[in-house]
Structures are given as C-alpha cells and as structure tokens.
Amino acid sequence: MIVGAAIVRDGTLLAQQRAYPSEAAGLWELPGGRVEPGEREDAAVRRECAEELGVAVEVGARVGADVPLPGGKVLRIFAAELADPAVRPRAVEHRALRWVAPDAVAGLDWLPADRILVPDLERLLGFTGSG
Ligand SMILES: Nc1nc2c([nH]c(=O)n2[C@H]2C[C@H](O)[C@@H](COP(=O)(O)OP(=O)(O)OP(=O)(O)O)O2)c(=O)[nH]1
Numbered sequence: 001m002i003v004g005a006a007i008v009r010d011g012t013l014l015a016q017q018r019a020y021p022s023e024a025a026g027l028w029e030l031p032g033g034r035v036e037p038g039e040r041e042d043a044a045v046r047r048e049c050a051e052e053l054g055v056a057v058e059v060g061a062r063v064g065a066d067v068p069l070p071g072g073k074v075l076r077i078f079a080a081e082l083a084d085p086a087v088r089p090r091a092v093e094h095r096a097l098r099w100v101a102p103d104a105v106a107g108l109d110w111l112p113a114d115r116i117l118v119p120d121l122e123r124l125l126g127f128t129g130s131g
Contacts, residue, residue, distance in 0.1 A: 002073055003044045004032030004114075005080040006063045006124055007089075012099040013125055015108060016052070019095040026095070029111045030077060045078050053089035053097070055082055064120030067113045075113045079124060102127035 007014040007030075015028045031052045035044040042059040049057045060079035067075040082089075091097045100108060102125040106118050122129070 001035045001041065002032060002069060002075045003035055003041050003048070004030035004075060004077045005045050005049055005057060005059070006030055006077050006121055007049070007057060007080045007082065008124065009082055009085055009099065011125060012101055013105060013121060014053075014089060015098050015100050015110075016091060016094040017096040017098070018111070019093065024111060026109070027111045028098075028108045029114055032075075032077075041076065042078065045080060049080070049089075052092055052094065054092055055087050055089045056084065057081060058083055063124055064117045067116050069113055077117060077120075 014031065016031055017026060017028050018024045031049050032045065033048045035041055045059045046057055049055055057080040060081070063077040063079050069075050089097055102122060105121050105125065105127065110118070
C-alpha cells in the first residue's frame, strides 16, 4: 500500500516534483510513500509528510478510489491539512514544490496514477470546471 496526502491550504493543493528515478523525474505527485508493516495508514501519511516536507499534517478522509500501481501495489490518497498553516513545507528530497490552484490541477504533468485522480482532486478543491 502506498499512501499519499492531498494537502490543501487556502484552496490550493500541494504537489511535488520527483527528482528520481529517471522515468519519473520531472513529473508531479502527492507527498507520500510506502506504508510500513504494522503501520496505520494515517500514521504513514504523517510520517511521509514529516520526512519529505518537514511539516506536521492532520489527516482527513480518503480522496477518490484506490489506484492500482505497476507491481501489484495500490495508491490510496487522504485529504490533509498543515497542522500549522504558517509553517512552510520544504522540498527535502524532491526537485520542487508547488501550491496548485484548482484550475491548474488538470494541467500539471502528473505521474500516471495521479492523473487518474485529477477529477477527485479538483472536487476536493471545490473546482467545478469550465462547463
Ligand atoms: N509518494 C507517492 N508515490 C506515488 C504517487 N503516485 C504514484 O504512482 N506513486 C508511486 C511511485 C512509487 O512507485 C511509489 C512510492 O514511492 P516513494 O518513493 O514515494 O515511496 P517510498 O520512499 O516509501 O518507497 P520506496 O522507494 O522505499 O519503495 O508509488 C504519489 O502521488 N505519491
């Protein structure tokens, strides 16, 4: 199980740009990673956000359906918020971070699994689209 955090602040979504491996470098994803044996999924989200962004988050409801990943893994996204909205996330192991506006979510160069979740992420941000 891979968990990811859809962190929302001021109506925008935090995305991060992968630096590796080469086939994924430059593409965007949500903060997250593998759930360790015996670890709760919400705890894994908090741990990954601490490791990757240096921030504490509060984990909310699931976003969208599970997305199957190559190799039999599954990606499961949870809504999240910064425990302290004044603390700025840092790109510890990623190339860049971006707070994405609702109307820019669909245009970001996401990893393939995340692209599937775009409508769910837009809904989370309250984006109704152009028509
Ligand atoms: N964190 C994260 N991983 C994603 C997303 N979408 C997606 O397909 N993945 C894939 C990429 C990787 O194959 C896997 C998680 O990799 P990772 O590098 O973030 O996690 P990790 O450090 O715990 O994993 P590992 O390298 O130790 O196996 O899930 C996403 O939005 N966030």
